[in-house]
Amino acid sequence: DTAVSQTPKYLVTQMGNDKSIKCEQNLGHDTMYWYKQDSKKFLKIMFSYNNKELIINETVPNRFSPKSPDKAHLNLHINSLELGDSAVYFCASSQTSGGTEAFFGQGTRLTVV
């Protein structure tokens, strides 16, 4: 059973399009995240949700809109895609109590052409 699964794994799209990435976790965790990994492998948090409530929004352009229909799902919708949005996007989850580790999905490699 995959703990954190995200789809699609690869996404190639043209500039200006709108796309979504879906994420689901079956670990019973109460917090989910989106991270962005750039071409140099640097990882930065974008959003976190705790029990469907937005907690962190790290100066991400408002073209990026996360949505959490329930605490097991966190989707990421991106409007008007730009070349600079090309990256690998990782979904993760954790249980909120001091210092517990996060579990990551396999990543979605987004390429904007």
Added chain:
Amino acid sequence: GDSVTQMEGPVTLSEEAFLTINCTYTATGYPSLFWYVQYPGEGLQLLLKATKADDKGSNKGFEATYRKETTSFHLEKGSVQVSDSAVYFCALPRDSGGGADGLTFGKGTHLIIQP
């Protein structure tokens, strides 16, 4: 804010060599510390962790000791294998008191093991 500094690679070693990847951190208090590994084309996996000073985390032959005196959490392995080739990330919680703030990662160290 809290931060993590780790040696940047690539680090290239021969099989069976001894590995050290340095990691130092700045943080308020004494947060848990983590090492994650990312194999080619995959997501991040937790490799090991330590939750308090002097704790030693270990897994798959890798070890790291939480040293509050030197604010370090260096990753070591006595004899590396080709299958250890990956990118290794040192990390700590963004919120030292716990919560939903996620993790701060180092820049990652690309390890290449040659047969």
